[in-house]
Structure formats: C-alpha cells, structure tokens
Amino acid sequence: MGAKTKAEVVEYASKHTIEEKLTAAVNEAILSNSPDPLGVIAAILQRESAARGAVDYDLVRNEIKSLLENQLWDDGSLGPKFVRLAWHSSGTWDPVTKTGGSNGAGMRFEAERSDPENNGLMEGQAFLEPIKKKFPGISYSDLWVLAAYVFIEQSGGPAMEFTPGRVDHADENAPAMPPIGRLPAAEKYIVKGQQDEQGRAMGWEKLAMHIRDEVFGRMGFTDRETVALIRGATCTAAVTRRTLGMPVRGWRNRPSGPTSTPPTWLATTGDW
Numbered sequence: 453m454g455a456k457t458k459a460e461v462v463e464y465a466s467k468h469t470i471e472e473k474l475t476a477a478v479n480e481a482i483l484s485n486s487p488d489p490l491g492v493i494a495a496i497l498q499r500e501s502a503a504r505g506a507v508d509y510d511l512v513r514n515e516i517k518s519l520l521e522n523q524l525w526d527d528g529s530l531g532p533k534f535v536r537l538a539w540h541s542s543g544t545w546d547p548v549t550k551t552g553g554s555n556g557a558g559m560r561f562e563a564e565r566s567d568p569e570n571n572g573l574m575e576g577q578a579f580l581e582p583i584k585k586k587f588p589g590i591s592y593s594d595l596w597v598l599a600a601y602v603f604i605e606q607s608g609g610p611a612m613e614f615t616p617g618r619v620d621h622a623d624e625n626a627p628a629m630p631p632i633g634r635l636p637a638a639e640k641y642i643v644k645g646q647q648d649e650q651g652r653a654m655g656w657e658k659l660a661m662h663i664r665d666e667v668f669g670r671m672g673f674t675d676r677e678t679v680a681l682i683r684g685a686t687c688t689a690a691v692t693r694r695t696l697g698m699p700v701r702g703w704r705n706r707p708s709g710p711t712s713t714p715p716t717w718l719a720t721t722g723d724w
C-alpha cells in the first residue's frame with residue numbers, strides 16, 4: 453500500500469471494512485519479511501489514516517495551544533517541558549545505524565524511557581495524552597514534535613513548517629530503538645569532588661568530548677551549532693533555575709502567553 457496515491461488510499465479505505473484493511477496490512481507485513489512486522493502494520497495503518505486527512509493538524513495545534521498555560525505547573529507553562537520532550541526524542545538519532553530519533557516515539561517504552569537523562573519527561577507525555585486520545589490518527593512522534601513547534605511559535609519564535617509522517621514503534625523491540633546513553637549527560641566522566649590546578653572539575657576534557665563527539669557530532673552538528681544549541685536559554689534557564697536556585701528570568705516568567713517577552717534565543721540572525 454506504500455506506493456499508493458492519496459486518492460487510491462481514500463478509495464480503498466472507503467470500500468473496505470476495518471477487518472479487510474487489517475488483514476491486508478498483516479499480509480503486507482508478512483510479505484515484507486521485516487524483523488518488525490508490528491511496526492509495518494502500524495506504519496500502514498497510520499499512513500492510511502494520514503492520507504485520508506483523518507488528522508486536522510490545525511485542530512491539534514489549537515488543542516496544544518490551549519494546554520500550554522498551566523498555572524499549577526512549574527512557572528506556569530508546559531512549553532519548556534514539550535521542547536525538552538521533542539529534543540530528547542530527536543537527540544538519540546544516529547545517522548550511521550539509522551536508529552533513535554523522533555521517529556518511533558520510543559520514550560513510551562522502558563527501553564528508552566529508562567535513560568536517566570529522560571527523567572521527568574513522562575509528565576510531558578502525560579499532558580499530551582488527552583490530545584492523542586482526541587486525535588488518534590496523529591502519531592505520538594508527530595504530536596511530541598508538533599507540541600514543541602506550537603510552543604516556540606506561541607512564545608514569539610519563528611513559525612516552522614510541520615511535516616507529519618513519523619511512525620510510532622509498535623513495541624520496544626523495534627530495531628530502530630536507540631541504546632541508552634545517546635543523550636548528553638551533564639556530568640559524564642566528571643570525577644566528583646576533584647578539581648584540576650585551574651579549579652575545573654576533573655574529567656572536563658572527556659565531558660567536552662562526550663558533548664562534542666558522542667552527542668552533537670554524532671548527529672552531524674558542527675562545533676558552532678553545538679555551542680549555539682547548548683548555550684541556548686532553553687537549557688541554561690532550566691538548569692540554572694533547578695540546580696542553582698537562581699531566579700527565573702525573561703521569557704520563562706510567562707513563556708506561552710501572547711504578552712511574554714520574545715525569547716532572544718530564537719531571534720538569532722544567523723550571524724553567530
């Protein structure tokens with residue numbers, strides 16, 4: 453069914469019962485000889501539902517917008533949580549083995565969720581669950597990315613074209629599931645409590661190598677891009693606030709509201 457046009461899929465969908473469609477998907481999965489037959493079935497069904505226009509992404513966007521402000525949560529916005537969810541879902545990508553990445557939404561499963569760097573991201577997923585229930589045709593992997601896009605736009609950042617089509621893994625045995633350890637670990641290789649003659653934490657060179665090569669270099673980012681990314685206020689604001697107890701500043705005071713300060717981290721001219 454993968455090569456069919458949208459019109460053909462719509463025609464097929466309107467002529468066949470769900471039982472017939474499932475049987476066809478199962479047959480295709482068996483014939484594909486894929487090591488992940490459930491993933492093939494899920495892909496076929498999701499593609500069909502997307503092709504039929506079953507998901508109105510503008511409606512999903514509106515739902516996400518209405519969710520962003522939450523005075524009971526943290527400093528009043530779920531936005532940063534959604535940005536981190538989207539980034540951690542993408543930040544496991546390995547172009548060499550073609551494993552990890554946003555596609556699959558593997559963080560729903562223990563195999564990826566249990567990465568200690570993913571602590572706290574279950575909450576982000578849970579907040580989006582009612583939207584997934586309301587729009588079952590959207591994949592989790594698309595929803596997580598779209599939630600971050602909506603927040604970035606809503607908080608004064610650039611409007612980014614959203615391309616749906618990510619397909620969720622059927623289970624944690626999906627071949628593309630990433631191993632634990634692909635996300636940046638802020639203290640990896642650091643020898644706790646020990647400093648060099650310049651007062652730097654022992655192991656800082658190896659930590660720098662981890663961030664540069666093991667994480668961002670692996671995904672193809674240049675040094676410049678890596679520095680820009682990790683120096684972004686997204687990260688520093690959160691880390692500063694959480695770990696050093698410093699006051700919350702700037703856009704984080706009310707990041708998803710229309711009157712919030714435009715986040716300068718997004719307003720880059722590209723001249724960096």
Ligand code: HEM
Pocket residue numbers: 532533535536539572636637638663681682684686687690691694
């Ligand atoms: C060296 C790379 C990075 C490290 C070590 C790092 C580490 C962290 C840590 C430890 C937290 C606090 C987590 C918590 O307790 O809730 C955090 C939060 C956050 N990070 Fe990063 N991060 C990195 C890169 C990035 C990048 C590239 C982005 C965005 C693209 C990002 C976006 C965020 C956001 C939005 C939060 C706040 C989440 C919230 O408030 O719930 N981080 N980061």
